Amino acid sequence: MAITPVAQPTESVAKWEGSVEELRGLVSDRAMxxxxxxxxxxxHHPSTHGxxxxxxxxxxxxxxxxxxxxxxxxxxxxxxxxxxxxxxGVTLTDRMDYLSPxxxxxxxxxxxxxxxxxxxxxxAQAIRVICxxxxxxxxxxxxxxxxxxxxxxxSVFLYAFRERxxxxxxxxxxxxxxxxxxxxxxxGVWRDLVPEFxxxxxxxxxxxxxKVGDYESLLVSNPIWIDRTQGIGxxxxxxxxxxxxxxxxxxxxxxxxxxxxxxxxxxxxRYEFDVPLGEHGDVYDRFFVRMQEFRQSIRIIKQAMKALPxxxxxxxxxxxVPPPRAELGQSMEAVIxxxxxxxxxxxAPDEEVYVSxxxxxxxxxxxxxxxxxxxxxxxxxKTPSFMHISALGAMSKNHMLADLVGIIGSIDxxxxxxxx
Amino acid sequence: MGVxxxxxxxxxxxxxxLEDAINWARTGAMWPLLFGxxxxxxxxxxxxxxxxxxxxxxxxxNRASPRQSDLIIVAGRVTRKMAPVLRQLYDxxxxxxxxxxxxxCASCGGVYNNYAIVQGVDEILPVDVYVAGCPPxxxxxxxxxxxxxxxxxxxxxxxxxxx
Ligand code: SF4
Numbered sequence: 001m002a003i004t005p006v007a008q009p010t011e012s013v014a015k016w017e018g019s020v021e022e023l024r025g026l027v028s029d030r031a032m033x034x035x036x037x038x039x040x041x042x043x044h045h046p047s048t049h050g051x052x053x054x055x056x057x058x059x060x061x062x063x064x065x066x067x068x069x070x071x072x073x074x075x076x077x078x079x080x081x082x083x084x085x086x087x088x089g090v091t092l093t094d095r096m097d098y099l100s101p102x103x104x105x106x107x108x109x110x111x112x113x114x115x116x117x118x119x120x121x122x123x124a125q126a127i128r129v130i131c132x133x134x135x136x137x138x139x140x141x142x143x144x145x146x147x148x149x150x151x152x153x154x155s156v157f158l159y160a161f162r163e164r165x166x167x168x169x170x171x172x173x174x175x176x177x178x179x180x181x182x183x184x185x186x187x188g189v190w191r192d193l194v195p196e197f198x199x200x201x202x203x204x205x206x207x208x209x210x211k212v213g214d215y216e217s218l219l220v221s222n223p224i225w226i227d228r229t230q231g232i233g234x235x236x237x238x239x240x241x242x243x244x245x246x247x248x249x250x251x252x253x254x255x256x257x258x259x260x261x262x263x264x265x266x267x268x269x270r271y272e273f274d275v276p277l278g279e280h281g282d283v284y285d286r287f288f289v290r291m292q293e294f295r296q297s298i299r300i301i302k303q304a305m306k307a308l309p310x311x312x313x314x315x316x317x318x319x320x321v322p323p324p325r326a327e328l329g330q331s332m333e334a335v336i337x338x339x340x341x342x343x344x345x346x347x348a349p350d351e352e353v354y355v356s357x358x359x360x361x362x363x364x365x366x367x368x369x370x371x372x373x374x375x376x377x378x379x380x381x382k383t384p385s386f387m388h389i390s391a392l393g394a395m396s397k398n399h400m401l402a403d404l405v406g407i408i409g410s411i412d413x414x415x416x417x418x419x420x
Numbered sequence: 421m422g423v424x425x426x427x428x429x430x431x432x433x434x435x436x437x438l439e440d441a442i443n444w445a446r447t448g449a450m451w452p453l454l455f456g457x458x459x460x461x462x463x464x465x466x467x468x469x470x471x472x473x474x475x476x477x478x479x480x481x482n483r484a485s486p487r488q489s490d491l492i493i494v495a496g497r498v499t500r501k502m503a504p505v506l507r508q509l510y511d512x513x514x515x516x517x518x519x520x521x522x523x524x525c526a527s528c529g530g531v532y533n534n535y536a537i538v539q540g541v542d543e544i545l546p547v548d549v550y551v552a553g554c555p556p557x558x559x560x561x562x563x564x565x566x567x568x569x570x571x572x573x574x575x576x577x578x579x580x581x582x583x
Contacts, residue, residue, distance in 0.1 A: 161469030
């Protein structure tokens with residue numbers, strides 16, 4: 001059957017970026033003759049979750065090539081951290097993966113702690129675990145709400161954000177900020193749990209399982225939801241590993257890889273939890289795995305709450321951690337430490353470390369290279385969204401354009417995370 | 421009173437000035453562009469979600485198309501790569517159009533004084549209201565929007581001709 005070209009190729013393609021020749025090799029040859037259509041999706045598009053731009057080659061409604069173009073949110077965070085002392089760097093890491101700032105804080109603090117050999121008290125570790133799991137729940141709430149919204153299920157968004165607000169209120173109790181708390185600091189956390197935190201947390205773990213049940217009852221057996229998600233964007237386990245996937249997106253393909261289990265940090269080995277796995281690696285399984293993770297996170301929080309150790313909430317090593325205010329009036333030493341740490345910070349050796357943790361999106365890693373001075377030479381973050389966005393092309397091949405929206409939602413990408 | 425009597429077929433008479441009537445209509449149904457850049461956009465979403473419910477101020481409809489929207493909330497940091505896109509979106513909006521700069525990054529570059537970030541969206545767009553904060557709380561954003569509505573209410577017809 002002869003296909004009539006819909007648009008004159010030279011015209012529609014040339015508008016994109018100078019020359020048609022630039023596209024040769026990136027898109028199929030059929031696009032050159034105008035047999036297939038080139039379409040630009042984003043960077044302003046409601047379902048690309050931020051400023052992701054996709055260049056699509058379409059054969060009718062079918063996707064032939066999907067090329068992600070990132071960088072619309074490149075902020076230069078890594079470069080900025082190089083000009084800050086180690087403790088000030090924490091503030092900037094908040095703004096990378098803005099759906100779970102705590103995970104970014106965590107990976108950066110772990111890297112600094114490993115570089116300098118700083119100890120973290122038990123209580124601080126447990127507080128960190130509680131916060132990380134709360135952050136995971138909050139992040140999954142946003143994912144669930146927006147993913148469902150993209151697929152036409154409006155009400156889930158409103159419910160999921162209601163619970164997220166509760167978590168943000170708890171973060172505000174701890175750090176004074178709803179989202180960008182910078183609560184984790186090298187050596188522990190900024191301050192101890194405030195008295196009203198634990199009762200609020202107890203209330204939260206009591207009501208949250210029922211709310212997760214509510215979300216599930218809206219979606220799990222909803223025929224429209226199933227039709228739009230099952231069998232879409234399938235990734236085989238080997239392919240998933242080759243594409244560098246991690247986190248729930250990888251586990252939905254059935255690969256049992258969770259850094260909390262594989263390389264426990266912050267005392268995760270002390271808690272009992274399961275790693276939910278999918279079977280088919282499609283959009284539905286990725287949804288399903290994250291829904292299970294809600295429950296597992298609550299389980300971890302319950303255990304951490306029960307076994308919350310006493311003691312200091314931050315390392316007592318005064319070469320790295322400023323003394324509390326009360327000490328300043330009594331000890332000259334404390335005044336000196338305070339002055340030193342707040343003016344020039346602490347220094348770290350000229351060595352390199354790489355630390356990775358399990359963020360709600362997958363493996364987030366921090367490479368940190370010290371200089372022997374008070375600022376790092378190089379900081380680099382290996383982020384899950386970057387990996388997952390680069391896998392979009394493989395995942396969306398031969399799917400309908402409308403399914404692409406579901407696939408983007410299912411990898412839960414955050415552009416701040418990928419572009420930094 | 422007017423509504424009830426008009427439903428009963430008894431049409432009352434309201435006298436007002438054209439300016440007041442139009443400004444009233446503009447403030448009461450100002451549709452923002454569905455557009456988010458970075459972290460601030462998440463707080464913007466919270467503002468529209470259950471707890472803060474922006475629909476109370478006539479903003480329940482976020483339009484994804486710039487042609488159908490009156491207000492662009494620049495929520496987040498504007499990078500050099502994004503700036504031309506943002507300007508194009510603004511140019512595509514129909515007058516009257518308003519710009520609200522949400523957050524420190526959009527207002528002045530925030531903590532990112534570096535090679536990648538436009539140091540304030542006012543370098544490329546005329547901003548009506550700035551909202552400070554990193555990210556601003558939903559209450560702050562609502563306050564910004566109410567401030568904008570106050571501003572719109574005081575517009576005179578001479579401004580429309582100029583604008
Ligand atoms: S002002 Fe803060 S929260 Fe808003 S975009 Fe900038 S860094 Fe993110």
